[in-house]
Amino acid sequence: MQLIDYSDSFLSVVPAFLALALAIITRRVLLSLGIGVLVGVFMLVGGAPLDAAAQLKSMAVSLIWDGNDWSLGKLKILIFLLLLGIFTSLLTYSGSNQAFADWAKQHIKDQRGAKMLTACLVFVTFIDDYFHSLAVGAIARPVTDKFKVSRAKLAYILDSTAAPMCVLMPVSSWGASIIATLSGLLVTYHITGYTPMGLFVSMSLMNYYALFALLMVFTVAYFSFDIGSMAELERAARESEAGDSTESSHGQGRVYALIIPVLVLIFSTIAAMLYTGAQALDSFSLLGAFENTDVNTSLVFGGVCGVSAVLLCTIGTIAGKDYPHAVFQGMKSMIGAITILILAWLISIVVSDMHTGEYLSKLVAGNINPALLPAILFLLGSVMAFATGTSWGTFGIMLPIAAAMAVKVDPSLTVPCMSAVMAGAVCGDHCSPISDTTILSSTGAHCNHIDHVTSQLPYALTVAASATVGYLALGFTQSALLGFIVSGIAMFGLILLLKNKQNRPA
Structure with missing residues (x-):
């Protein structure tokens, strides 16, 4: 079946932006994603119903079959979600979540402590964004519920620490993948003076969005800086009688x-990542292992070990007849997230077949001032990640484009341009309701997905505006330090402006 080529047409953005707009307007994520997928499929086949049905079937099969062999990466993510649902359900049924919350209440005295604990856990779980969002959500949720922190605030902390930390750390699934990509770009575009690791570190120091997104999280956690819908959701949580928790325990x-x-969950996952990565190496190295690791297999292994540990540790605290019910409820709790994730993957395939990324990248072509390139590439990367729902896909498309443009226009802007792409990819990912990281952060926090998207958006846009100003300064001065300082000043000014506006009487 020959698909219609939309790579040179503005129509290539229709399915993605239709799904995004409907999700925000209707707040019905499944319906919106489903419509986006169907519209995209019909556009690709020219509107023929039978061809559309065949194309939809082909897309669904491609999630687990690449045409020559089984491709089980996405299936393993779904299995990990089910395992984590069982994991958290058993902890709830055993009363362990409540016991931890009671213990934390004795040592963590207020909301600030609960939020800071959640934010600081990223320094332990930065190896993968999926893992961080789900695992830290399970750990922190009973504590933040106890101190009446809204689920939206918990989801924001999870989401805005996950990708920014992962993209900055070389020893993470993100960092290793990016370093592998950079290695090829150094050769392809004859970029000298850098090793792949050295280039990654230099780019991380110019990743203003990731750096200031982390700073914003700690500012919000420590100072209770609540703007937009977050202020309303936090107020509702404080006024509730017992926090937002709907979980009940059945044991002591x-x-x-x-x-x-x-x-056990954390360390078994890390061990599996190191082991699976080491299998591809002749001689072991930590970075090499993370570069070649099988993240999805490692997550499943860690999930199995975590569930096994829960079963052993909760013997005697859950009645035998309650185990099957706890397992069923845990799996049931993940069905919504799994459905959203599958639809997000399908629309990602539609976006790829529609050549949305290629069309958006062409928008920067033409005669432009080279000094504007970092800021333009940051904004374009943000739009692309927002439309496609994937940081990794944006990296894959935009990093080669950024390198090619910079080498041709002004080689001294190569590192700033590639840094801007990385930053934009994370920014767009944070803003997009079809991003898998955003979906899993909602899942980890047990938060309404659209509540999470709309309450996080003002913070993400504030940091994005600050980063844009920083990239303008970086482009014109080629000083990474000055760009960082300008971004910091811009963000501080915006925080003061938003806080004064929030405190102003209606």
């Missing part, structure tokens, strides 16, 4: 029954 939990399984 123990604190160690939560801590030990969580540690």
Whole structure:
């Protein structure tokens, strides 16, 4: 079947932006994504119903079959979600979540402590954004519920620490993948003076969005800086009688029954990542192992180990007849997230077949001032990641384009331009309701997905505006430090402006 080529047409953005607009307007994510997928499929085949049905079937099969062999990466993510649902359900039924919350209440005295604890956990779980959003959500949710922190605030902290930290750390699934990509770009475009690791570090220092997104999270957590819909959601949580928690326990939990399984989950996942990565190496190296790791297999292995640890630690605290019910409820709790994720993957295939990324990248072609390139590429990367819902896809499309443009126009802007692409990819990912990281952060926090998207958006846009100003300064001065300072000043000014506006009487 021959698909229609939309690479040179503005129509290539229709399915993605239709799904995004409907999700925000109707707040019905499944319906919006489904419509986006169907519209895209019909556009690709020219409107023929039978061809559309065949194309939709082909797209669904491609999630697990690449044409020559089984491709089980996405299936393993779904299995990990089910395992994590079982994991958290068993902790809840055993009373371990409540026991940890009671323990935390004795040591964490207020909301600020609960939010800072959640934010600081990223320094332990930065190896993968999926893992961080789901695992930290399971750990922190009973604590933030206890202190009446809204689920939207928890989802924001999870989401805005996950990708920014992962993209800055070389020893993470993101960092290793980016370093591998950079290695090829250094050769292809004859970029000298850098090793792949050195180039990654230099780019990370200019990743203003990721750096200031992390700073914004800690500002919000420490100072309770609530703007937009977040202020309303936080107010509703504070006025509730017992926080937002809807979880109930069926046993007398123990604190160690939560801590030990969580540690087993974290360390078994890390061990599996190192092991699977080492299989592809002749001689072991930490960076090489993370560069070649099989993240999805490692997550499943860690999930199995975590569930096993929960079962061992909760013996005697859950009645035998309650185990099957706890397992079923845990799996059931993940059905919504799994459905959204599958539809997000399908619309990602539609976006790829529509050549949305290629069309958007062509928008920067033409005669422009080279000094504007970092800011333009940051904004374009943001739009592309927002439309496609994937940071990694944006990296794959935009990093080669940024390198090619910079080498041709002004080689001294090569690193700033590629840094801007990385920053834009994370920014767009944060703003997009079809991003898998955004979906999993909502899942980890047990938060309404659109509540999470709309409450996070003002913070993401504030940081994005600050980063844009920083990239303008970087482009014109080629000083990374000055760009960082300008971004910081811009963000500080915007925070003061928004805070004064929030405190102003209606």
